[in-house]
Amino acid sequence: MDFKRKLIAVVIVNFNNWKYTISCIESVLSSNKKPCWVFIIDNASQDSSFQKLEEWATKNLRPEQIVLTNQYEHITTSTPPHHNTVILIKNPENRGYAAGNNIGISLGLKWGADAVWILNNDTVVHPDALKAMTERLFSKPHPGLCGSLICYMDQPQKVQCRAGGKSNKWTGFSVLNGQGMTVEQATHENPDDIEKAIDFIYGASVMVSRKFIEDVGPMDERYFLYSEEQDWAYSSQGRFDFAYAANALVFHKEGASTEFSANKMRYKSLWFLTRSRLLLTAKHAPLALPTVCMGIVWAGIRMVWRRVGRQHKSKLSFL
Numbered sequence: 001m002d003f004k005r006k007l008i009a010v011v012i013v014n015f016n017n018w019k020y021t022i023s024c025i026e027s028v029l030s031s032n033k034k035p036c037w038v039f040i041i042d043n044a045s046q047d048s049s050f051q052k053l054e055e056w057a058t059k060n061l062r063p064e065q066i067v068l069t070n071q072y073e074h075i076t077t078s079t080p081p082h083h084n085t086v087i088l089i090k091n092p093e094n095r096g097y098a099a100g101n102n103i104g105i106s107l108g109l110k111w112g113a114d115a116v117w118i119l120n121n122d123t124v125v126h127p128d129a130l131k132a133m134t135e136r137l138f139s140k141p142h143p144g145l146c147g148s149l150i151c152y153m154d155q156p157q158k159v160q161c162r163a164g165g166k167s168n169k170w171t172g173f174s175v176l177n178g179q180g181m182t183v184e185q186a187t188h189e190n191p192d193d194i195e196k197a198i199d200f201i202y203g204a205s206v207m208v209s210r211k212f213i214e215d216v217g218p219m220d221e222r223y224f225l226y227s228e229e230q231d232w233a234y235s236s237q238g239r240f241d242f243a244y245a246a247n248a249l250v251f252h253k254e255g256a257s258t259e260f261s262a263n264k265m266r267y268k269s270l271w272f273l274t275r276s277r278l279l280l281t282a283k284h285a286p287l288a289l290p291t292v293c294m295g296i297v298w299a300g301i302r303m304v305w306r307r308v309g310r311q312h313k314s315k316l317s318f319l
Helices: 018-029 049-060 097-110 129-137 191-197 210-216 228-236 267-284 286-316
Strands: 008-014 037-042 066-069 085-090 115-120 123-125 143-152 159-162 164-167 174-176 205-209 241-252
Touching: 008 018, 008 097, 008 129, 018 037, 018 049, 018 115, 018 123, 037 049, 037 097, 049 066, 049 085, 085 097, 097 115, 097 210, 097 228, 115 123, 115 129, 115 210, 129 143, 129 205, 129 241, 143 210, 143 228, 159 164, 159 241, 164 228, 191 241, 205 210, 205 241, 210 228, 228 267, 267 286
Parallel strands: 008 037, 008 115, 037 085, 066 085, 143 241
Antiparallel strands: 115 205, 123 241, 143 159, 143 205, 164 174
16 A cells, blocks of 8 residues: 555644644644645634734745635635645634544545544654554554554653553543553554554544544534543444554643643643543443542542642641
């Protein structure tokens, strides 16, 4: 199969975080395999993001490489632009991460993309990542979803995950494959074995085939934030292969786009995480709702207790 001929669209959703988004775009455009189109969906940011992104594009790209619009309906009827073009779309309202991605996904498929690479805007990709993802995805008999080797931005030799992870439907909690390993440790294992050990692809970097979207559907927009990638994986019901491109290195600034990570907590983000986890359970494992609810309550108590403990220690240090 000639992987070089595969047309890949990239989708990046921005919300009040234009600096990270620019770094992500620049890394994608520096890829050894060039993307056909890079869709930047600004979800009604309130920090002048669209203006800043427009200024960056005008300064750094050729005029024929830029499409700017705040009218999504208009661009759907237009002729596809040249390859390696950045399409910057201003959403009039923020309907969530899934809805933002679906705009880029829809346009990419309409214009002939064989796959769509969805990236968090707080990622930076290695120049070989796009090529490695494409080759691994389409080497599968039934290409579905493909993940990367994702490392922490501030600790580039420390792994956040290998492709994705494994979920426990009775608790609603997930474990990322390879989290905490060094890159050297993570790359010793056969990618085939890792693919067998995961049941979803981590959403910070996921490439999805045209056939998968046509059969399974776009992202479920009821998930405003979180769990979209797990829902996609579960909805496929084993019809498609999950791939792991071990040579596709992606660096992730954990929590920068969602304001939620292992080291910091925002109550609004926590609300969306809880809501999405319950929706995911109700949709795919309704019998597990009671145990998932208990697990969420227990996790919430532990989180609050730890925060209170840190604040108490902080006060004692001043005495």
